[in-house]
Amino acid sequence: MALTSQLVLNLARRELAYSRRTFTALFLAITIGVTALTAINSFAERIELAMAARSGELLGGDLRISSQRDLQPFVDSLPPALKPDATVLEMPSMASTGEQLQLVEVKVVGGNYPLLGELQIRDQGLQRQPPAGSVWVEPSLLTQLNIDVGDTIELGFSQLTVAGVIDHEPDRVAGAFSIGPRVILAHADLADSRLLQPGSRFRTRLLYGRPPSELDSLQQQLDKILPKGSQLENAREGLETTREMTRQASRYLRLTAFAGLLLAMVSVFLSVSGLLEQRVIPVATLKAIGAPSSLVLQTYLLLLVSTALAAGLVGVTAGMTLQNLLPQLLGNLLPGDLPKPSNQAIGQGLAVACMMTLFAALPPLWRLVKTPPVRVLRSAVPPAGSLFGKIGQALAGMATASLLLIWLAQDFKLGAQASAGLFLLMLLFALAGQAILALLLKSVGIGGLVWRQAVTGLVRRRTHTLFAVAALATGILALLAPSLIQQDLLRQWLVKVPQNSPNHFLIGIQREQVPDITQLLAELGATQFSPQPMIRARLVSIDDTASADLELTTSRARRMAERENNLSWRRLPEPNNPILQGLWWQPNTEQHELSLEKEWAELLGATLGSRITFEISGEQVSGVVTSIRQVDWERLTTNFFVIFSPGVLADAPSSYVTSFRVSEADADSLRQQLIAKFPNLTVIDMRQMLAAMQSIIERLASAVQFMGALTLLAGGAVLLAVVVAERGRVSQEAALLRALGASNRQISAIFTLRFGLLGTVAALLGIFAAVAAGAVLAARLLHISYQPSMALLGLTLLISGLLVTLVGRAGCQRALTESPLTLFRETN
Incomplete structure (x- = not known):
C-alpha cells in the first residue's frame, strides 16, 4: 500500500513537471470561475443578512399603518387601546437661511419614536425627538447651507434651531433615492410651521410596538377599521417581503456570476481534455509494462483534485477580497453597513471547484484508462473516442452546469430557464462559428500559404475552435451589453430633455396664492409657467x-x-x-x-x-x-x-x-424671493435631480461592468486553455512547416493570422449578440430608445481581436524558437 502510494506521488510529480503549462491553464480557469462565484455569492449574502436584520427597523415598529393621506382624524377616532405608539410624517419642503435655499425631506416624529432601532445624534448619543423649536439635520445640509449646529433655519413659517446632526436613522431606507437631506422635526412644532396645507404631498405612518402575544389580536382589530387607501404591515410579513425581494436580487446576481463560472467550466473542459489527449501514448506505455489502470486513475485524480483545491482556495481568497469592492461601487444605494459574510460562500467555491473539475475529467479519464494499450501502440495515434462517447461527455458537462446553475440560483424554474438560455446562446454562437468556418474554408483556394494554413488550422480542430469562439463571444456579450445600455440610458436623461424645457417645479401652491405667484414669476423673469x-x-x-x-x-x-x-x-x-x-x-x-x-x-x-x-x-x-x-x-x-x-x-x-424655466444666473435669486414671500412652497431644481439620477445609473453600471470584467477574464482563461491544449499540435505543425522549408516569418504570420481570425469571429458574434440583447432590454425592460454607440462597437472589435491575437501568438512563441528535431521528439 505504501509502495503504491509512493509510486502515485512520484508519477504525479513527474506529470506535473512535464505538463506544468496545462495545469497552469487549468489552475487559472478554476481560480477565475471560483473568484467570480465567491465574490457575488458572499456579496449577495451580505445584502440578505443586512435586510433581514433591519427589517423591523425599516418598518419602524411591530405594526405599521401607512398612507398618503392625513390619518389624524382616524387616530382621533381610535379608542385608547388602539392608538399608535409613534407617528411619522414625511414630506418635501424648502429649508432656508435667508441667503441660501435647499430642498429637504422633512420627517415629523411624534409619540415614542423610534420604537425599534436607535436614532443617534452626533455628540448626543441616542435620542427620540428634537427639543421644541429645533431640528436635527443630516451632515450634508450643513455644508449645502453653510451653517453649523446652533444656527437657525427657516422651515415653512417657522424659525428653527439646528440642535444636532443625524448620524444614524433606524428606519431610513437607502439615501441615494432621496430628493434632499433629512430634517427631523418634532410633531409639536408641525402646526406652527404650516407645512401641511390642502393638497400637500406627504406620507403618514402610524407605528405600534407591542408584546408578541398582543400583535395578532391588534392586527385583526386594526384591519377591520383600516381607512381606505391605507396599508397595514407587520414586522414578520415585512421581513418575508424583504427577504423575497433580496432573494430575487441575489438570484440574478448569482446568475451573473454563473456566466463567468460557465466560461471557466468550458476552459476546464478544454484544459483537461487537452491534457488527457496528450497523455494517451505515455499512459498506454505504462499499462503495457504492467502498470494497473487503478494506478493511472489514482495519479490523475490526485493531480486534478489537488489542482482544483489549490485553485479553489486562491479563488475563494480573491473572491472574498473583490466582494469588498462592490459596496464601494454601489455607495449609499445599499441598506446601511453590511454585515460580514459567513463561510457559506467559501464552502460553495471549493465544492464548485472540485465538482466542475471532476465532472469535466471523469469521462475522458475513464476512456483513457480503459483503452487497450495495444490499440494505441499499434497505431501510435491517440484514439478520439466514439461519437457516442463525445456526445455523452458533452451531455454530462451540460447536466453538471445545469445542476450548478439551479443550485446557485436557488430556484429551479429560474435556474432551468437561465441554463437553457445560456446553452442556447452558446449553441447559436457555435453554429454561427461553424458557418463562418465553412465560408473561410471555401476561401482556402484563393489565398496563399499563410492564409491556407491559418484557416485549415482552425478547421482541423473544429471542436476546440467552436468552444473558444462561443466562450469568448459570451464574455464579450456580458461585458458589452450593459455598456451599450448605460450609454443610451444616460443619453435619455441628459440629452433627450430639450434645451428650452422647464428646469424647475413649484409645488404646494394654494388656490388663493395663484395670482400673486403668477405675477411674481413673471416679474422675476421666469417663463413657461x-x-x-x-x-x-x-x-x-x-x-x-x-x-x-x-x-x-x-x-x-x-x-x-x-x-x-x-x-x-x-x-x-x-x-x-x-x-x-x-x-x-x-x-x-x-x-x-x-x-x-x-x-x-x-x-x-x-x-x-x-x-x-x-x-x-x-x-x-x-x-x-x-x-x-x-x-x-x-x-x-x-x-x-x-x-x-x-x-x-x-x-x-x-x-x-x-x-x-429660469436662467441659471437668476435661479438662486428667484428661489429665495419665492420662499421668502411664500414659505409653504417647495421648489424642485430638476438639474439636481438629473445629476442624482446620473450618479445612481453610473454606480449601478459600474457594478454590472465589474461582473462583466470577471466574465471576460473567464473568457480569457478559455483562450489560454485553447492555446495550451493546442501547444503540442502547434509545435508539431511548426516543426513540419519548418522541415518543409517555411521560414519563421511565414510560420509567425500563420499563427498570428489564425488567432486574429479567431478573435475577430468571436468579437463579431459577441457584438451582434450584445446589440440585439441591448435592443430587447431597452424596449422590454427600460422602455427607452436605443442607439448603440458605433465608436464603442468598433473599439470592442479592435481590442478583442488584438487581445486574442496577442495572447495566442505569445502562447506559440516557443514553437518558433526550438529546432524542428526537438519539437518532433517532444510531440512524439
Missing part, C-alpha cells in the same frame, strides 16, 4: 369593476390602481400632447368628461367610453373617457395621467403645481 390644479384621488372602479378586481397583468399596473392618483382639470388641451383617440371637450361643457394618458389607459384597460370613478376626500366622482392623448413627459412640463373637464372638480380640495 402655468399653475395647474392638482387633486389627490383614489381609483374606485372602471366600468363598474372595482379597482381591486381589475385584471391587471403587470406590477406597474397594479401599483397605478392601488396608489393615489393626481388629477387635474383643464379647459384647453396641452399643445404638446396630441389627441390620439376621441375629441377634446368643448370649453363650456357641463358633462363629466375625462382625458387619459395613453399608457395609463393601456395599463388599466380603459378605453373610449369607459366610465371611471375616483374617490376624493370621501366623495366619489365619475366621468366618461372621451379622449386619449400622448403626453410628452420629456419636456418636463406639468402633465397628468387623468384630466377632468372643467367644473367637475372645481370644489374639490386641491393645491396647484407648475413648472417654469
